[in-house]
Amino acid sequence: MKCSEFLKELTDYLDGEIDERTKAELEEHLQWCHNCYVVCNTTQRTIEIYRDSKLYELPDDLRTRLRSAIITKCQGHKNATTEH
């Protein structure tokens, strides 16, 4: 297996969406190809770091304000459609 073929399958491999035979071939490649091993490992870390980062958490006070604005607008829409 070439490195370019390994890369093509990387997403399915990381997501576990791959058949056993291809998985075995990829893991065999990983045993001797240090570069692909590093790319695979650091790509996995990239996903985990973003997943765990709590980037763009909604602060409680803003959350309350937004929810109240949404519900007011929905109520307005409901009233308008009921009147017609």
Place this chain on the structure above:
Amino acid sequence: MEAIESKVGEPVNGETVLVDAARKGDIGAFEELVRRYDRNVFRIAQHITQNREDAEDVVQDAFLKAYQNLGQFQGQSKFYTWLVRIAVNEALMRLRRRRPERMVSIDEDVKTEEDSMPREIADWAPNPEQLYKQAELRDILSKTIQGLPASFRTVFVLRDVEGLSTEETAAALDLSVPAVKSRLLRARLQLRDRLNKYFKRRDGDGRP
């Protein structure tokens, strides 16, 4: 983080009942749906627009639009996937308004110089995220993902941050499954490449 946020891909107890009640005009039921998904929608919106005010507007507009169009929700997909679809469209619309000079489309299949093939192969420090303070790390991650084309970061955030399945992501974005996979691979590899300079293993104290 509430369980619901990491389990958006699974059937949600009582959701059909809530959607039905909201459709019949029960605002309280709709408020519960807002409570379940507002944090997810905000995160997605800010990832796409990269702007806090826009993200706030997207949250409001997406939920209002969902409420107004509940009658058209068929129940074939999950409510959350349907809501995400509305939110993504709203977010892309705001992004286009803010950056009219750049065509922003989820359909764009961007080919870039740094496409797929990794430019630098470097192992990372054992716990690279611990090399930085929380705020510093968030800044790095935010700056890094901002550099991706909108179509790549949208797929990445839905699939890898929000945990939607490939099929749900495809449905939410109106893309084919192979298109989602192709964008996801390139998004992941480009982010990895760009994070190299912050996280790679160095001699000495391990800090860049």
